[in-house]
Amino acid sequence: MHLIIAEKNIAAQRIAGFLxxxxxxxxxxxxxxxxxxxxxxxxxxxxxxxVEVDFExxxxxxxxxxxxxRTLIDAGIIRKPTEKKIVALIKKLSKKADLVTIxxxxxxxxxxxxxxxxxxxxxxxxxxxxxxxRFSAITKQEISAAFDNPAEIxxxxxxxxxxxxxxxxxxxxxxxRFISIAAKRGGKNxxxxxxxxxxxLAMIVDREKxxxxxxxxxxxxxxxISEKDKExxxxxxxxxxxxxxxxxxxxxxxxxxxxxxxEKKEGSRTDKAPAPFDTTGYIVAASxxxxxxxxxxxxxxxxxxxxxxxxxxxxxxxxxxSLDIKGILNEIKKSFRRDTEWVIANIRDTPTKGKKTSTDxxxxxxxxxxxxxxxxxxxxKVYELIVRRFLATLSPxxxxxxxxxxxxxxxxxxxxxxxxxxxxxxxxxxPYSQAKEQVLPDLSExxxxxxxxxxxxxxxxQPPPRYSQSKLIQQMEELxxxxxxxxxxxxGKLISRRYVEDNPLKPTQVxxxxxxxxEKHATLITKPDMTKTIEDHMEExxxxxxxxxxxxxxxxxxxxxxFDDLEKNEEAIGxxxxxxxxxxxxxxxxxxxxxxxxxxxxxxxxxxxxxxxxPDCSFNLNLPSVQWGKAIRDDDNICxxxxxxxxxxxxxxxxxxxxxxxxxxxxxxxxxxxxxxxSVSPEIIRRMHENHIYSVFEISKLPVAEIASKxxxxxxxxxxxxxxxxxxLEELRKRSEVKKFVRxxxxxxxxxxHSKVSNGLFSLGITDLGRLSCANKxxxxxxxxxxxxxxxxxFEAKLIHNKGIFKEVGIPAISVNKYFKAGxxxxxxxxxxxxxxxxxxxxxxxxxxxxxxxxICENNGIAPPAGMSRKTFEKGRTELMxxxxxxxxxxxxxxxxxxxxxxxLIEADADRLAKITGITRKKIMDxxxxxxxxx
DNA sequence: GCAAGGTC
Numbered sequence: 001m002h003l004i005i006a007e008k009n010i011a012a013q014r015i016a017g018f019l020x021x022x023x024x025x026x027x028x029x030x031x032x033x034x035x036x037x038x039x040x041x042x043x044x045x046x047x048x049x050x051v052e053v054d055f056e057x058x059x060x061x062x063x064x065x066x067x068x069x070r071t072l073i074d075a076g077i078i079r080k081p082t083e084k085k086i087v088a089l090i091k092k093l094s095k096k097a098d099l100v101t102i103x104x105x106x107x108x109x110x111x112x113x114x115x116x117x118x119x120x121x122x123x124x125x126x127x128x129x130x131x132x133x134r135f136s137a138i139t140k141q142e143i144s145a146a147f148d149n150p151a152e153i154x155x156x157x158x159x160x161x162x163x164x165x166x167x168x169x170x171x172x173x174x175x176x177r178f179i180s181i182a183a184k185r186g187g188k189n190x191x192x193x194x195x196x197x198x199x200x201l202a203m204i205v206d207r208e209k210x211x212x213x214x215x216x217x218x219x220x221x222x223x224x225i226s227e228k229d230k231e232x233x234x235x236x237x238x239x240x241x242x243x244x245x246x247x248x249x250x251x252x253x254x255x256x257x258x259x260x261x262x263e264k265k266e267g268s269r270t271d272k273a274p275a276p277f278d279t280t281g282y283i284v285a286a287s288x289x290x291x292x293x294x295x296x297x298x299x300x301x302x303x304x305x306x307x308x309x310x311x312x313x314x315x316x317x318x319x320x321x322s323l324d325i326k327g328i329l330n331e332i333k334k335s336f337r338r339d340t341e342w343v344i345a346n347i348r349d350t351p352t353k354g355k356k357t358s359t360d361x362x363x364x365x366x367x368x369x370x371x372x373x374x375x376x377x378x379x380x381k382v383y384e385l386i387v388r389r390f391l392a393t394l395s396p397x398x399x400x401x402x403x404x405x406x407x408x409x410x411x412x413x414x415x416x417x418x419x420x421x422x423x424x425x426x427x428x429x430x431p432y433s434q435a436k437e438q439v440l441p442d443l444s445e446x447x448x449x450x451x452x453x454x455x456x457x458x459x460x461x462q463p464p465p466r467y468s469q470s471k472l473i474q475q476m477e478e479l480x481x482x483x484x485x486x487x488x489x490x491x492g493k494l495i496s497r498r499y500v501e502d503n504p505l506k507p508t509q510v511x512x513x514x515x516x517x518x519e520k521h522a523t524l525i526t527k528p529d530m531t532k533t534i535e536d537h538m539e540e541x542x543x544x545x546x547x548x549x550x551x552x553x554x555x556x557x558x559x560x561x562x563f564d565d566l567e568k569n570e571e572a573i574g575x576x577x578x579x580x581x582x583x584x585x586x587x588x589x590x591x592x593x594x595x596x597x598x599x600x601x602x603x604x605x606x607x608x609x610x611x612x613x614x615p616d617c618s619f620n621l622n623l624p625s626v627q628w629g630k631a632i633r634d635d636d637n638i639c640x641x642x643x644x645x646x647x648x649x650x651x652x653x654x655x656x657x658x659x660x661x662x663x664x665x666x667x668x669x670x671x672x673x674x675x676x677x678x679s680v681s682p683e684i685i686r687r688m689h690e691n692h693i694y695s696v697f698e699i700s701k702l703p704v705a706e707i708a709s710k711x712x713x714x715x716x717x718x719x720x721x722x723x724x725x726x727x728x729l730e731e732l733r734k735r736s737e738v739k740k741f742v743r744x745x746x747x748x749x750x751x752x753x754h755s756k757v758s759n760g761l762f763s764l765g766i767t768d769l770g771r772l773s774c775a776n777k778x779x780x781x782x783x784x785x786x787x788x789x790x791x792x793x794x795f796e797a798k799l800i801h802n803k804g805i806f807k808e809v810g811i812p813a814i815s816v817n818k819y820f821k822a823g824x825x826x827x828x829x830x831x832x833x834x835x836x837x838x839x840x841x842x843x844x845x846x847x848x849x850x851x852x853x854x855x856i857c858e859n860n861g862i863a864p865p866a867g868m869s870r871k872t873f874e875k876g877r878t879e880l881m882x883x884x885x886x887x888x889x890x891x892x893x894x895x896x897x898x899x900x901x902x903x904x905l906i907e908a909d910a911d912r913l914a915k916i917t918g919i920t921r922k923k924i925m926d927x928x929x930x931x932x933x934x935x
Numbered sequence: 936g937c938a939a940g941g942t943c
Contacts, residue, residue, distance in 0.1 A: 007941080008942060009943090047941080047942050048943095049940065062936070104941095109941060113940090164939080165938090168940085169937085170938090176936090176937040177936090180937080192937065192938080195939075196939065197939090483939085485942085486940060
């Protein structure tokens, strides 16, 4: 059997299709991995890398005393499977194989992925021959050729890839750990460092600095408006930019009618049809359609998976000769008939070419016809873009006619340029670039025209713009940072680490602080040059003029030197970062003491804005807890009234929640509770706010004397005011108990949210669990609860409420639970049931039961039943059990009826006892007689 | 818990 291993499932499927004699391989699933069988061959797809590098055992703990971040540099490196099912399947199939062909992508990483598969094959089968098929596109022609002329795995090329992996791991992991620990950050807040991400972040930080340091310089532009045959046109002064206003003004005053045409230049310009799409080119074009880099890649991936376009991750901008361009045109003609026919009729000699050729995949092009109805709106826009780009690369260049006039007005020289599309060319089918026609009237040299207007504009030089995602990706590509598949992910990583934010990209304080620390102490990792060096070394490894070990060890040496410096400065680095990031949490000045107000989080989940002068100043403002998102300062918005930065809560996968000004928010969220206090009026609220008191809670915490002086109250008034606040707090506490209870007890339904039910209860006057526990079932109908739910709500409330009462009088929770379990859920159940029965049912011994019953009775003003010792109780039980034909289960019934020994049996009324216990009167009479005799 | 690189 011949085993064929491709880089991914789809590739395996298509390769099998091209190689099979019938054209229809048999698809099977083995442990959820697809395999394709045909002609005694099996094709199987990997999922890219199926193993990953990691450190050997013993380096898991970040804060280990012995295995510090530095020790990672020389730690042993292992490779461990990440796709266990695929690895197992390869082993299983290898055992039966008599030939294995590695058919991974034709690039360095593909060679490494292939070598990984080779190692797995070898583990299971030492002898089977393994060869390598190389192809640049999965077309019938290339695949057949590759399998007809198989080659060998290039182990040197794979080793080059391994060197890259090991260097990235060692640098990334050791520096990430070091800087995170120095800045005391863990969990989700770690500070990551890497060969690609750190230089990328540095680019964004550098740009931000340039913008910050930019000093705008004013300049002046002068132009005139003239006309011919009522058609106006504009001309600019040939001096261009005037740096001095006086010069511009003197040129303006020198400008006089008539405007004379001194020169006319006509020409033409070729407007080249665009090159085929590689990944970067595609992302840039898609961003003009409003797609972010990661969205663009996701949509393209989806189109690829459905067979509409070719593989979207490619560095190639030159169509390979094997590409069946006519075939593709025929296919897309189904969806773009007119455009395709035009292209076929006007096709250029050879398709356009870009600057980059590579062996991995062809440029992105359509592979199948889609109709708008097959795709969602966004996918269709992208598909159309890719089809039109493909058509454009086969279309003739466009041509523009250009026209330039030189004009003289009173000795001042002006110029006007125009252009007109002479031949549309590729623009017929590719309407995405917005070059505009600029039409000028037809003038001849020597012609004199009127001066309609003059325009003197003051302008300013502009700072460079922040990077957009697509611009950054282009820049990364230029510097060799990342790959076609990872560049957009790197940006995502910087955002999720909170190093950068917004679009265009802006660094945060954390991003800047980390970059500056690294630039100071580990410059190498912040520069694109590191990637270049690694590339050079990889090239040498590939040519076997350097060994992998040599390259990795050289890199380790450099990293060790860096750590000499880092470890010396660990404390300073940590403090620098922590100081800088603290700044990001300051929202403004404390209205009480004018210190800084800062966003803080307690050890639990609570977040608030508090004064940095605490405990001397206790001013603080509540924020929603972390579960709603992490509170961060909104740099762009400041409250007009309180002069504080707005705050927003950010949470992965959710839109930011704009809290607005934290003080306004605090006032807003406390006003309702304040208004529950009878003595609160708008005037009182005004006085409170003046003294920075905003909530009922704050009133309850203030000393009476302070309330009196701040609010201008008498001591008695202040005392009452505080008491009232405490009352409201208690009321609120009970309400929140009810809310919590409702959430726990009743499942939410459409139109009946938890808060609707709670608020409904409040409006019925049911504001605590006690009231709910004795509510009428029917009165809850208005809350859209069915009978069963209303009953449940009341019953559960009773349980909780009564538990509270039991607890209050001093019955321990363990006993209460036993009573509840036995079905005694209220104080009345205890006071009206015989202690013997209570004890029997609950399993609590009689002394204890008696104590509990006495407590309840005392509290209700009832005389407690006579006491009974455990010994007496047990003796009575033995007596009853000794009766002839007395059965165990009768005990329960007797206890229930208050019969617990011979004495009480003899005293009991036989008829009543028979009725309660359901035991026949005759039997009871027998028992009574026997008891009498044995007394 | 860390990188960058594949792929989903």
